[in-house]
Amino acid sequence: MLQSWTSAQVRAAEEPLLAAGVPLMQHAAFALAGVVARVLRERRGRVVGGQVVLLVGPGNNGGDALHAGAFLRRRGVDVVALALAPRVHDEGRAALLAAGGRVHEVTDAVDGAARAGRADVLVDGILGIGTRDGGLTGLAGALVAALAGGAVEGDARGDGSRGGVVGLGAHGADRPAVVAVDTPSGIGVDDGTVSGPVLPADVTVTFGGAKPGLLIPPAAHLVGRLEVIDLDLPLPDHHPAVVRLADRDAAALWPVPTRSAHKYSRGVVGVVAGARRYPGAAVLATSAAVLAGVGMVRYLGDVADLVVARRPEVVTGPGRVQAWVFGPGVSPDDAAQRRRIEHAFEGVLQRGEPAVVDAGALELLPPTVPTHVVLTPHAGELARLLTDRGHRLTRADVEREPLRWTRLAHEMTGATVLLKGHVTLVVGAGGAVYAQADAPPWLATAGAGDVLAGLMGAMLAGRADDVLDDPTLTAAVAAAAALVHGRAAHTANPDGPVTARGVALALPETIRTLLASA
């Protein structure tokens, strides 16, 4: 499990250590230097003689970079610090100079970018947890925009071609590797927003614990490989801001049958999905539920013949269930499916059956529901859901601030909300947040969401009693389902195209491997 903490939580945790004189910056800088040395060795075969340029901002983030530069200088690395503020960390600057490094005061962004572009490794120490709203501006903003070129995200316009500077957006061995100090500078450290130019990192070395912005898009896309340096900070372990589950966490959440299990004790999942116009969604959602290993799958809808032909294990018609899947391939104007879903929602509200609400069923959601109801919108569907509730939003608005809007949807509906995408966000009871990044982009294919819904329904049916006993469990189960879904895409075809059906067929093997690894 990867946990992350907000800037305020990290500051509060470091305070007593700093007061006791623990040299946190020295520890952080030493570890940072070690990572930079490793990157140098990967790129050029050796550390000695490597060219490192430090981008140095006004605070302690720049101090980390300067001290790391001093360590590297002593290992025979050529280190130049580009000071991007009128005043940079005094001690760090003195340490670098004493070790034989150089400090260059930058006054022109294009010239600064040209110097930076010649490095083997560029160390981004402009801003860390001291970042205020608004991202990088002024000289640092212009320099980063020039360097980042085509890879700039957010509102800023980078021009990587100016003054002969090669934008880092271009791939190639000549381009410096970028190591970000604590966070890529300019990201929203606590919410993952990107409102100005940011240098995309190859490696981010973060201190004490991860920060939410490193896990949440769009900033999460700019982090590269994440290395967490443990500083023994007394962080509140039970209250991380954002969590990313690992395989062993998902395995621990999986409903593994006991020796005395029977099909009803393992759970029955009811699936209301598909229509004559969209029969495939019913097949995919029921297949995923069957292949994820539930006690029984019960299908309700107009394409039962087709579902049973493809999945003879499925039972059709009404009956008791432990959890529901509503909505894949359902249009809200389909009167029969609408009636079935509205009727089933009564069970959800009266008997407390957990439910996955996807696609067309999102429009049939009662005003408020318990947290054991999981909504699974993509960004466009979340925009529509919130627009219907008085917040005019587009898909692009949601993509710019996914955490904010997922949180709002949870607060307004009471449901656990899972926002699908390259990073899948889940917000559940007590505001708990999960950010899973387990899927290859190949998974962005029609029907993949139907498979996720079926798979999650199976998990919820298997853990229905636990979910009702512990309201915080639903979000964890939803995050684990996203993890399994992403892993199944890798199992189906590592590094290549997948089909939704292929992902469903890969579930048994994926789950077996996951459980064996725990």
Ligand SMILES: NC(=O)C1=CN([C@@H]2O[C@H](COP(=O)(O)OP(=O)(O)OC[C@H]3O[C@@H](n4cnc5c(N)ncnc54)[C@H](O)[C@@H]3O)[C@@H](O)[C@H]2O)[C@@H](O)CC1
């Ligand atoms: N958290 C920890 O345990 C440790 C933190 N350390 C480092 O200290 C950093 C935090 O240092 P600071 O608190 O000095 O903060 P930063 O170095 O992140 O930045 C603060 C400075 O940047 C300015 N600034 C903030 N937002 C700006 C913006 N949008 N545009 C222009 N200027 C802006 C502020 O006025 C202030 O001068 C961490 O990110 C980390 O790198 C390490 O040295 C040691 C351990």
Ligand SMILES: Nc1ncnc2c1ncn2[C@@H]1O[C@H](COP(=O)(O)OP(=O)(O)O)[C@@H](O)[C@H]1O
């Ligand atoms: N860029 C991406 N990288 C990885 N996974 C993605 C990406 N985009 C979408 N996905 C995943 O693919 C699935 C698509 O679901 P959805 O949009 O509901 O499609 P459909 O309705 O056709 O089934 C979701 O699980 C989502 O998280």
Ligand SMILES: [K+]
């Ligand atoms: K930084």
